[in-house]
Amino acid sequence: AQKVTQAQTEISVVEKEDVTLDCVYETRDTTYYLFWYKQPPSGELVFLIRRNSFDEQNEISGRYSWNFQKSTSSFNFTITASQVVDSAVYFCAPPGSGANNLFFGTGTRLTVIP
Amino acid sequence: ETGVTQTPRHLVMGMTNKKSLKCEQHLGHNAMYWYKQSAKKPLELMFVYNFKEQTENNSVPSRFSPECPNSSHLFLHLHTLQPEDSALYLCASSKGQGYQPQHFGDGTRLSIL
Numbered sequence: 001a002q003k004v005t006q007a008q009t010e011i012s013v014v015e016k017e018d019v020t021l022d023c024v025y026e027t028r029d030t031t032y033y034l035f036w037y038k039q040p041p042s043g044e045l046v047f048l049i050r051r052n053s054f055d056e057q058n059e060i061s062g063r064y065s066w067n068f069q070k071s072t073s074s075f076n077f078t079i080t081a082s083q084v085v086d087s088a089v090y091f092c093a094p095p096g097s098g099a100n101n102l103f104f105g106t107g108t109r110l111t112v113i114p
Numbered sequence: 115e116t117g118v119t120q121t122p123r124h125l126v127m128g129m130t131n132k133k134s135l136k137c138e139q140h141l142g143h144n145a146m147y148w149y150k151q152s153a154k155k156p157l158e159l160m161f162v163y164n165f166k167e168q169t170e171n172n173s174v175p176s177r178f179s180p181e182c183p184n185s186s187h188l189f190l191h192l193h194t195l196q197p198e199d200s201a202l203y204l205c206a207s208s209k210g211q212g213y214q215p216q217h218f219g220d221g222t223r224l225s226i227l
Contacts, residue, residue, distance in 0.1 A: 033213040043202055045157075045218040095213060096159065101170065102216065104149075104157035 003027075004094045004105055012111045013082050021077045021108050023092030029053075034075045035093040035102060036066065045091070051075065082112045117141045120205050120219035127195065128227050135190040135222045137205030143217070144210040146188040148180060151202040151221075163188060164210060192224075200226045 005024045013019045025034055036048040049059060051068050059066045063080045079086055089107040096103040118139045127133050139146065148160040162170035163182040177199075179191040188205055202223050206216040 035213075035215065043204075043221040043223070045204065045206070045216075047215040047217060050213070050215050091157075101159055101162065102213075106154070106156050 004092060004103065006090075006092055006105055006108045008108045009106070010109045010111070012113060014113050015084060016081050018078060018080050019082050019110065019112075021079075021090050021092075021110065023075045023077070024073050025075060025092070025094045026073050027094070029095075032095055034068070035091075036075075036077050037091045037093055037104070038088045039091065039107070040085075040088040048077075079110075082110075084112050084114050086110060087112045118205060118207055118217050118219035120203075120222050122222055123220060124223050124225075126225045126227060127192070129195055129197075131195075132191070132193040134192065135203055135205075135224075137188040137190075137219055139186055139188075139205075139207040139217070141207060141217060142209075143207035144185050145208045145214075146182060146185070147206040147208075147216065148188065148190055149204040149206065151204060152198075153201075157204070161190075195224075195226045197226050200224055 003026045007022055032053045033050055035050050038046045038048055049066055053070055056068055056070055065078045068075045087110060089109045091104045091107040093102040093104050121136045145164045147162050150158045150160055159172050160174045161180045166182050166185060177194050181189040202221045204221045205219045208214040208216045
């Protein structure tokens, strides 16, 4: 059975601190995609990144970086020098039941305190 | 601006009313989705359309009726809803099959009186 775990339900950090959001995806599939989405208080879900299970290189985009390690089934997301605008719920989304579907769990709520 | 527009942003309706939610995407995508997000619950996929054809219905009650007249527009017709249907309804679109990234609208926050 496939399972995604975002063990951190809520995290609070002070502005400018670095923060890492954990995601563990357990599956028997050898090929898969994983996604990260952000949902700010305004409600819309914002696509951040998609990674293929074959690509284990770290990805960096500005203050965001992702570390994907297939051996440990982890796809962690780090925000460097956090800002108040980073406050949101972050979802690590693996494939869902259908060919083009994703599974969104309850995510991790990040609060950045000014 | 996300490229996916949902109207209205907020809707309050009684249980006997009939209303519709509208979603329009300007991204040239072929697949469109309706999701429901209730407080403290995971996002629930409701319907999926690919090239105007419904490809998934996740056991959604018949009081929710989707319509997809073309690849750019998606509607969710509502009638005789229940208080537990109060939630944020999100529309998304993607290029199609193969786990393409989904792009979401701002959502419609629905309150049932």
